[in-house]
Amino acid sequence: MNVLIVHAHPEPQSFTTALRDLAVETLQGLGHQVQQSDLYAMNWNPVASAADFTERANPEYLVYALEQREGVKSDRLAADIRGELDKLLWADLLILNFPLYWFSVPAILKGWIDRVLVSGICYGGKRFYDQGGLAGKKALVSLTLGGREHMFGEGAIHGPLEDMLRPLLRGTLAYVGLEVLPPFVAWHVPYISDAARGDFLRAYQARLQGLEQDAALEFPRLEQFDERLYPRTHPL
Amino acid sequence: MNVLIVHAHPEPQSFTTALRDLAVETLQGLGHQVQQSDLYAMNWNPVASAADFTERANPEYLVYALEQREGVKSDRLAADIRGELDKLLWADLLILNFPLYWFSVPAILKGWIDRVLVSGICYGGKRFYDQGGLAGKKALVSLTLGGREHMFGEGAIHGPLEDMLRPLLRGTLAYVGLEVLPPFVAWHVPYISDAARGDFLRAYQARLQGLEQDAALEFPRLEQFDERLYPRTHPL
Numbered sequence: 164m165n166v167l168i169v170h171a172h173p174e175p176q177s178f179t180t181a182l183r184d185l186a187v188e189t190l191q192g193l194g195h196q197v198q199q200s201d202l203y204a205m206n207w208n209p210v211a212s213a214a215d216f217t218e219r220a221n222p223e224y225l226v227y228a229l230e231q232r233e234g235v236k237s238d239r240l241a242a243d244i245r246g247e248l249d250k251l252l253w254a255d256l257l258i259l260n261f262p263l264y265w266f267s268v269p270a271i272l273k274g275w276i277d278r279v280l281v282s283g284i285c286y287g288g289k290r291f292y293d294q295g296g297l298a299g300k301k302a303l304v305s306l307t308l309g310g311r312e313h314m315f316g317e318g319a320i321h322g323p324l325e326d327m328l329r330p331l332l333r334g335t336l337a338y339v340g341l342e343v344l345p346p347f348v349a350w351h352v353p354y355i356s357d358a359a360r361g362d363f364l365r366a367y368q369a370r371l372q373g374l375e376q377d378a379a380l381e382f383p384r385l386e387q388f389d390e391r392l393y394p395r396t397h398p399l
Numbered sequence: 400m401n402v403l404i405v406h407a408h409p410e411p412q413s414f415t416t417a418l419r420d421l422a423v424e425t426l427q428g429l430g431h432q433v434q435q436s437d438l439y440a441m442n443w444n445p446v447a448s449a450a451d452f453t454e455r456a457n458p459e460y461l462v463y464a465l466e467q468r469e470g471v472k473s474d475r476l477a478a479d480i481r482g483e484l485d486k487l488l489w490a491d492l493l494i495l496n497f498p499l500y501w502f503s504v505p506a507i508l509k510g511w512i513d514r515v516l517v518s519g520i521c522y523g524g525k526r527f528y529d530q531g532g533l534a535g536k537k538a539l540v541s542l543t544l545g546g547r548e549h550m551f552g553e554g555a556i557h558g559p560l561e562d563m564l565r566p567l568l569r570g571t572l573a574y575v576g577l578e579v580l581p582p583f584v585a586w587h588v589p590y591i592s593d594a595a596r597g598d599f600l601r602a603y604q605a606r607l608q609g610l611e612q613d614a615a616l617e618f619p620r621l622e623q624f625d626e627r628l629y630p631r632t633h634p635l
Binding site: 173174176177203209210211212213224225226227228229264265266267268269270271273274276277280292309311313314318319320321322326327328329330331333334335338353383388391392393394396 | 409410412413439445446447448449460461462463464465500501502503504505506507509510512513516528545547549550554555556557558562563564565566567569570571574589619623624627628629630632
């Protein structure tokens with residue numbers, strides 16, 4: 164497999180970074196090719212703007228997704244976006260590796276999503292969910308958080324973690340056609356012992372070693388909906 | 400009321416910007432005080448990093464939330480964060496006004512959340528949800544999106560919009576203690592007629608005029624959980 168790891172943590176010595184390093188080592192050890200995008204180290208610009216196009220289809224009024232579509236066709240995407248897009252298209256597996264900030268990705272990673280998952284390639288028209296532009300590739304989210312495991316789940320104070328991750332797992336990764344594997348989660352990381360962190364590292368390594376057998380999460384398929392995207396059971 | 404509008408759209412002529420302008424005019428017309436943070440115009444830096452602290456409690460290893468807590472105590476937050484935090488603390492109502500990017504906020508706005516909602520003031524320890532540091536204030540999300548209304552809701556292709564907005568409405572705004580009002584949503588905006596946009600503007604104005612009567616959404620209250628944050632009905 165070709166694997167792209169997109170990593171976003173402001174502290175190079177962090178446990179989240181150790182997960183990234185372990186993934187590189189483990190996946191290479193299994194014979195996979197690995198590329199990385201260390202967003203903090205790259206000083207990645209997360210702000211979607213008019214500057215993302217070397218020339219504009221409509222210089223008077225910016226509709227970002229439309230400019231992406233034109234930019235893809237006419238090779239007018241900014242170089243930093245094009246570079247990341249090429250890595251993404253090369254990859255069979257995308258790993259997003261980050262600390263949970265506000266039950267979501269850090270802004271620098273949100274800006275990778277906003278700018279790199281371009282309309283016209285990753286999605287567009289009726290190409291989304293199982294018909295998305297990245298269909299055939301897989302995605303894994305590996306994240307660290309401060310909360311304890313019992314604070315998540317049905318009836319727990321924050322509800323199921325998967326529900327909090329819905330815009331990422333379903334609205335982003337599944338939307339562009341990726342087969343989304345169950346997230347790897349390291350709980351309560353800033354507060355646990357080195358031994359407990361070691362347990363998470365071993366669990367992550369075992370997970371990475373068995374990745375090709377992992378069953379993907381279930382998301383909508385376009386065949387369940389009609390031409391206007393109403394559910395096929397809809398009375399209309 | 401004191402109102403802070405945080406606005407994030409890369410096109411100054413956008414309909415999302417028209418919503419912002421309308422909110423300023425309508426709320427001022429009602430006698431409220433309004434401040435704005437136009438994140439694109441301000442060239443807001445969305446990237447949480449070590450540079451957010453004029454001096455570090457621990458210069459060797461960055462734990463971002465811990466540095467926030469120390470930075471608040473010792474007045475060591477970067478000037479741009481302090482400026483936004485002061486506006487937020489002044490406000491009785493926070494309005495987040497943005498186009499939906501990947502079922503979530505644009506990265507520049509995520510970075511406002513990551514950097515401005517500092518630990519030690521907005522939350523910390525057992526101060527979250529109804530006990531959050533911003534309890535007593537309200538929040539309204541006003542957003543535009545490309546999708547049609549029938550693509551959202553139970554059984555619809557994307558499910559309920561509120562479920563996609565969960566990390567924002569519950570995991571962020573309710574988490575810091577804000578009373579979260581139901582979002583204002585303008586659907587399918589890039590594709591509709593000027594008349595249909597006019598309808599959304601009128602609906603938003605009416606909404607703003609009746610805001611003080613709006614019932615807030617329901618979220619967890621800490622009294623429903625025990626000291627270890629297990630639900631009080633938990634067998635332990």
